[in-house]
Amino acid sequence: MNQQYKRYSQNSVTINIALFSILLVLSLAVSAQREIDDLKPTVLLISIDGFRADYFEIHKPFTLNELARNGVRAKWMKPPYPTKTFPAHYTIATGLYPDNHGMVENNMFDVERNAVFGLSDRNAVQDPLWWGGEPIWNTVQKQGQIAASFFWPGTETAIGGMQPKYWKQYDGNVSNTERVDTLLSWLDLPQAERPTILTIYFSDVDDAGHGFGPDSPETKAAVIAIDQMIKRLMDGLSLRGIADKVNIIITSDHGMAPYRMRDAIVLDEMFDTNDAERIFWVGEFTQIFPKPGREDVIYRAIKAKLPKNAFIYRRHEFPRRFKFGKNKRIAPLVVIPTEGTVITTRQRFERAEREGRLDAVRGAHGYDNDLVSMRATFVGHGPRFKRNFISEPFESVDVYELICRILEIRPSKNDGKFKRIRSVLR
Template sequence: MKFPFRLLLCSVVAFSAGCATQPPASPSTTAAPAARPAPTPLLLISIDGYRADYVERNLSPTLSALAEGGVTAESMQPSFPSLTFPNHYTIVTGLRPDHHGMVNNTMFDPALGEFSLSNRKAGADGRWWAQGTPIWETAGRSGLNTATMFWPGTEAPIHDYRPDHWQPYDGSVTPEQRVDQVLAWLDLPADQRPSFLTLYFDDVDHAGHEHGPDSRQVNAALSKVDAALARLVDGLKQRQLFDRINLIVVSDHGMASVPAKNSVMIEKLIPLDHVQTVSMGVLAGFNPKPGFDFAKIEAKLEKPQKHMQCWDKTRVPERFAYGSNPRVPQLLCLADVGWRITTRAYQAKKLKDGKLSLGEHGYDNADPRMKALFVAHGPAFREGAQIPAFPNVDVYPLMTHLLNLTPAKNDGDYNAVKDALKSEAQ
């Protein structure tokens, strides 16, 4: 499960269009903005874990057709670390993880405690997300209706604000049901119909973790998600919306194969009871623990190591743009691509349960296996065009331009992606 959050007092499978809605603004938060002409709707779609070269497997005909009739990038570079929550939040804020605060899937904050994918309470706490301003907040406060079918952060009241319509994450909700909910939102009366929407699929990522990126299970997941995209396209065509909505299809990162034997057993190198362990896996993080010589531990790990590199957070390579945020642990160890950082006890348990991940991400974001997807289609986009690779922070200024919004402070560059648009839409 990628986003296990606190459930609402409504049934996600009922898919009532108004099930989870933004409550009326109080005078102390947001007054209703003046009415404004609705822009062309924008639907942002994430296929979690869709590596850029997966499209070459010819298992995504709907996605390929969208690319042929629209714009595709050579690839899209994820932000470091190439993990799910950091990159999904980067896409909707235009901020690198070091700036928006979601620096890992697993974190520690002295004021807030621990954050992890399984911590429902933390995921629903807007303070974890408050260093960034997501596009649904900017759009909503500008008078646009918004709706999110799963996206990290949408279940938390960020700056006391949520999307107008949203669903708590539930991994049992099928791709087809997710599509149907988006179509139901687009069926709302004009004054309630969302101008900005998200749609999230996680099947490809799950299959990649469980079986590796070269598995038949990943191929099956590619076909399954593409069938859901076909359902979406058909539904848009039935509503005469296909040529009147802008679609942006992205992924958050790629995937690399990690054989079971490729494990760095960290307890062989440092005494784990002498540090606060914040995270393990591809990017391991450690903080000092009172009473122990952390400088000695750092000095040892920062020496050349087999299958990983370690740095004090102040010495992380500049190209990662990572290490200044207080939530970044003091000592970081990044596994070489194709390796994991773990302990013997943890690996033994995972092997016993048959749950050891054979595919991973989070690695150096410049590695080809981490490359992400970008495809765009709609009235604003050129047809049959390809643009050069670009970093995913640039998706945000592209979206705010399409929605005619004043962007929040961000790290993106609209000029890097404006050639995806028709000249009259630039």
């Protein structure tokens, strides 16, 4: 045997041994994953923030479309008004409209408490006095089951003195992989410690939609990236032998509409802002809290100058179909634009002009919840759901009742109607 061939043979043996070792480790890892054979009725509630109902066709996520084809997909799901992240998520969780659960916007002012809420204010988010109603995780645990959440608005708050047994404080820097793998690890717990309702939240699609618009390559990339996370989750369930035993509900909170800053409505030039105690300059839902005696002055000034693609409402004057306008946390005056534009200030408009962003397409939500662009998503997959079924639209307020039926628990008082959503079940 020549030395060159000998060295080649020795190298081949070494490579083969290394490959065998790798395969053995992988095999042991797979075999170490215990199949779950004692699963109780279980719901995985997944939120893909900002996933518009037509993204299935526009951006073609493979795994999500497969789950929809093999389960139930609603033509669309109607979010509550305003179509904002915290109000819409908490409506799904409680089955209550924002007027009734109190989370009326991502930014709020409670006059009676002289307190401000902002979704990025950790102290406010963790203050239970902002959160009304009974969320699904409390309903579950009050009736002897266990809840877990890797992010969902309200879960890091002791609402009614209770939180999910397993929960995480929101941190947008936590990878989606860690979120999925932690969720799977909770399912690996012994039955006595295992949750029967688990929530998980992904923000990437909403982030891309805001930054680049709903039809952009960036939003498509975000949809595909989240689709890969759903595949990772399904692969993990398959490894545990429960892919067809867990009831999976995939939702979104709202849709997304494109706009350009050039089309924005400059509101602060239409009235004397010194007449207001406080203004929340939210592009799709600008709230004005007038100083005493100045409400009518502000209202008349804006009403006289506001273009036709925007409206000003007093708190109790919103259209009845919004089911919105009773809660005292809503500002006395609210200015809302129509789809395709936003409310802004002269300073913000000029900053966008200096930075060359006036014609850049971006995305926004918060608009009229009857708009096609605001339609949310619903997919149901698992033993309780029909297969290959497309349901008529229903409201996100109905999801709470649906989860209670699947988990065989009594729902708390809510605004949902099970008859609107019952067709998705076998």
